[in-house]
Amino acid sequence: MLSHTEENYLKALLKISTQNEGKDEAGTNEMAANLGVKPATATDMLKKLKEKGLVDYEKYGKITLSAEGKKNALAILRKHRLWETFLSKKLDFSWDEVHEVAEQLEHIKSEKLVDKLEEFLNFPEFDPHGDPIPKANGEIPVIKNTLLAAADVGTLYKVTAVKDTSSVFLKYLEKLNINIGTKIKVIEKISFDDSFVIEVNEEFKTNISLKFAKSLLVN
Amino acid sequence: MLSHTEENYLKALLKISTQNEGKDEAGTNEMAANLGVKPATATDMLKKLKEKGLVDYEKYGKITLSAEGKKNALAILRKHRLWETFLSKKLDFSWDEVHEVAEQLEHIKSEKLVDKLEEFLNFPEFDPHGDPIPKANGEIPVIKNTLLAAADVGTLYKVTAVKDTSSVFLKYLEKLNINIGTKIKVIEKISFDDSFVIEVNEEFKTNISLKFAKSLLVN
DNA sequence: TACATTTGTTAGACTAGTCTAACTTTATTA
DNA sequence: TAATAAAGTTAGACTAGTCTAACAAATGTA
Ligand SMILES: [Mn+2]
Ligand SMILES: [Mn+2]
Ligand SMILES: [Mn+2]
Ligand SMILES: [Mn+2]
Numbered sequence: 001m002l003s004h005t006e007e008n009y010l011k012a013l014l015k016i017s018t019q020n021e022g023k024d025e026a027g028t029n030e031m032a033a034n035l036g037v038k039p040a041t042a043t044d045m046l047k048k049l050k051e052k053g054l055v056d057y058e059k060y061g062k063i064t065l066s067a068e069g070k071k072n073a074l075a076i077l078r079k080h081r082l083w084e085t086f087l088s089k090k091l092d093f094s095w096d097e098v099h100e101v102a103e104q105l106e107h108i109k110s111e112k113l114v115d116k117l118e119e120f121l122n123f124p125e126f127d128p129h130g131d132p133i134p135k136a137n138g139e140i141p142v143i144k145n146t147l148l149a150a151a152d153v154g155t156l157y158k159v160t161a162v163k164d165t166s167s168v169f170l171k172y173l174e175k176l177n178i179n180i181g182t183k184i185k186v187i188e189k190i191s192f193d194d195s196f197v198i199e200v201n202e203e204f205k206t207n208i209s210l211k212f213a214k215s216l217l218v219n
Numbered sequence: 220m221l222s223h224t225e226e227n228y229l230k231a232l233l234k235i236s237t238q239n240e241g242k243d244e245a246g247t248n249e250m251a252a253n254l255g256v257k258p259a260t261a262t263d264m265l266k267k268l269k270e271k272g273l274v275d276y277e278k279y280g281k282i283t284l285s286a287e288g289k290k291n292a293l294a295i296l297r298k299h300r301l302w303e304t305f306l307s308k309k310l311d312f313s314w315d316e317v318h319e320v321a322e323q324l325e326h327i328k329s330e331k332l333v334d335k336l337e338e339f340l341n342f343p344e345f346d347p348h349g350d351p352i353p354k355a356n357g358e359i360p361v362i363k364n365t366l367l368a369a370a371d372v373g374t375l376y377k378v379t380a381v382k383d384t385s386s387v388f389l390k391y392l393e394k395l396n397i398n399i400g401t402k403i404k405v406i407e408k409i410s411f412d413d414s415f416v417i418e419v420n421e422e423f424k425t426n427i428s429l430k431f432a433k434s435l436l437v438n
Numbered sequence: 439t440a441c442a443t444t445t446g447t448t449a450g451a452c453t454a455g456t457c458t459a460a461c462t463t464t465a466t467t468a
Numbered sequence: 469t470a471a472t473a474a475a476g477t478t479a480g481a482c483t484a485g486t487c488t489a490a491c492a493a494a495t496g497t498a
Contacts, residue, residue: 005455028476041456043477048454060463060476091335101329110320116310224485247446260486262447267484279446279493 004107007076008035009045010054011106013065014073025062071138075114078134080106081127082117088128089121095128095179096170130161130180130217148198149213153186157218164215176200184218223326226295227254228264229273230325232284233292244281290357294333297353299325300346301336307347308340314347314398315389349380349399349436367417368432372405376437383434392435395419403437 002010012034016026032042046063049055054069065073083105087093093101115136118124125141127133132141145160159182162170173179178200187205188197194210221229231253235245251261265282268274273288284292302324306312312320334355337343344360346352351360364379378401381389392398397419406424407416413429 003454029474037455038457039476040458040478044455087332091332091339093331093335097331101327101332104327104329105324108320108323110323112312112316113306113310113320116312120310222484248444256485257487258446259448259488263485 001109002072005045006049006052006054007072007107009042009049010065010069010073011076011080013055013063014070014077017065025064027062031063074134074138074140076106078136079108079114081131081133082114082121082124084127084129085121085124085133086117089124094170094174096165096167096174098128099165126161126180128180129165130159143219145217145219147214148184148186148196148216148218149210151184151186151213151218153189156183156185158183159216160219161217162215163217169215176206177203178216184216220328221291224264225268225271225273226291226326228261228268229284229288229292230295230299232274232282233289233296236284244283246281250282293353293357293359295325297355298327298333300350300352301333301340301343303346303348304340304343304352305336308343313389313393315384315386315393317347318384345380345399347399348384349378362438364436364438366433367403367405367415367435367437368429370403370405370437372408375402375404377402378435379438380436381434382436388431388434395425396422397435403435 009031012031013026016030016034017024028042028046029039031046032039035042046055046057049069050057054066054072056064056066080102083102084098087098087101088095118133118136124133126143132143134140143160147163148157151157159178159180161180162173178184183201185199185202186196187199190196190207196208196210196213197205198208199205228250231250232245235249235253236243247261247265248258250265251258254261265274265276268288269276273285273291275283275285299321302321303317306317306320307314337352337355343352345362351362353359362379366382367376370376378397378399380399381392397403402420404418404421405415406418409415409426415427415429415432416424417427418424
């Protein structure tokens with residue numbers, strides 16, 4: 001049985017190793033930063049997880065999830081995203097509020113609970129941030145989407161997911177009336193400061209920064 | 220912020236101090252037994268909880284909840300019973316399965332979650348075992364009920380709650396088709412072995428032990 | 439009231455998870 | 469390629485929560 005803490009390390013490793021296309025590994029400092037602990041602490045835990053056969057790791061080397069570790073990490077991610085969906089769909093939490101609570105709920109141990117919850121939610125494929133929810137067998141629904149920053153000028157897209165789930169960003173989106181499913185068209189790219197003019201929902205135009213455009217996924 | 224463990228101690232103390240009419244206190248061994256730890260461990264924790272002003276406790280003396288401690292304990296009990304209700308009503312858990320999972324869910328920290336959950340469940344007053352769910356302000360709905368063991372012969376009662384929530388007992392009730400709300404009439408008290416003949420749901424008669432009769436609350 | 443039993447406490451040890459400070463290895467770059 | 473910087477590890481210490489073994493206090497009983 002994995003401890004709350006061990007689970008968080010595995011999830012962090014999964015997150016880091018999937019965030020940059022085909023990266024699939026992490027470093028000690030990166031792990032530590034992600035978990036809000038000191039590198040020395042991460043080193044200790046990594047040794048322990050290696051002992052348990054959950055990560056592949058050699059001193060001074062890169063860290064990757066073992067098959068067993070990945071299975072566990074996916075199970076936690078699955079729970080996290082199902083709970084986020086529950087909070088959002090059933091309890092009216094806004095998309096910037098769900099993460100913190102799901103961070104706790106993801107550690108509840110009960111296979112039955114997860115599967116019943118999934119059923120209760122009608123087998124959702126994506127969480128409130130547009131992220132895919134792993135199935136019980138570990139499969140992850142795929143959607144091919146692009147960064148808004150890489151979108152073609154003049155084409156009508158729909159928002160599929162947010163890459164940045166920070167509260168500031170989500171609240172800003174809310175203010176702009178942008179949500180999953182919102183229609184977006186890039187009207188113009190401003191080379192001067194790499195900003196964009198976009199049209200939201202065919203209703204109004206606004207200027208957004210490159211940082212913003214790199215934080216939204218569309219299709 | 221209370222730890223998971225501290226919360227369990229407070230809840231155990233609340234449970235012990237309310238279980239026997241007007242008892243309102245507990246001993247170290249009792250606490251330890253209830254929590255599945257050794258008395259030495261309980262002593263240590265009790266000192267800590269006293270330091271934090273959550274329990275009243277003098278060396279070798281009886282243990283009681285302080286006002287602050289009671290507030291916290293009630294909040295945990297509230298969460299426990301709301302989650303049990305959720306599992307039972309929304310996810311089709313049977314009444315012998317809810318406790319174990321609620322034992323974990325009761326520690327999730329989010330005022331908003333509890334209150335939204337309560338709303339989502341339509342402000343239930345009693346959990347699947349018939350136990351009252353404390354309100355956000357700490358008030359506890361009351362029902363006056365009696366042990367089936369003390370019921371009058373010939374009077375028609377309804378089951379209001381179970382005193383014993385062990386899996387064996389609940390599964391046995393299930394087999395007898397007895398649930399919260401089931402109609403029960405005591406047909407006869409057998410003095411030979413202190414057992415009872417009861418009629419369930421005006422459908423069939425069965426013989427039950429004194430232990431059984433002391434584990435069901437009716438009204 | 440004295441002895442025995444029950445109840446509760448203390449001391450010392452252990453594990454999980456964390457930290458700081460010092461050190462080592464690997465990577466970068468002048 | 470040698471110096472510097474960045475990344476990672478080790479050693480030692482601390483806290484929370486637990487245990488066992490020995491002891492002390494309170495209670496029950498003859
Ligand atoms: Mn977590
Ligand atoms: Mn999410
Ligand atoms: Mn608990
Ligand atoms: Mn209950």
